[in-house]
Amino acid sequence: MLTEFPIIHTNIWDAIWAIPVILVVMVIMKAFFKLSTAWLSTVATVLGLLISIFISHPGNLSAGIFMGFFYGGAAIGLIYSLRNSFVAYRQG
Template structure:
């Protein structure tokens, strides 16, 4: 069994990761998820999107990319949150 050729395209960068971030935040607010469960939910959403939408033709490739969607969303959210917290607490360096 050969591993599929997986191309990263505009879907991955512009739509999938932000979609996972958005859906994770909505689910967090609607179901009042504790912070400890949010990363697992993000990976699960990434896997669902990848398997059902973006890589339907090959399950192994879909699983591979689904993890990237989920963990990309987790990392992006953490980076944005850390940057905003730093800017808010250290305003004297930005004036």
């Protein structure tokens, strides 16, 4: 029976390069594939999972999945935060 949480070793540099990569890929996909805004969260989550599972944590699937959701969530949170700030600036 699983009674302990897995130990996840991560590095701050993983998040510092992964989130901008996700942002750039999302912007490119939105421009080239005419991706609607409703799909941005899904694309960010999938990209975060792919980067985390295959690059940041290739030997630990549970850590890759766990951190992938954080990478995707941070990227989409940044996009929506910047968008709301820009809209507020334009209205003010």
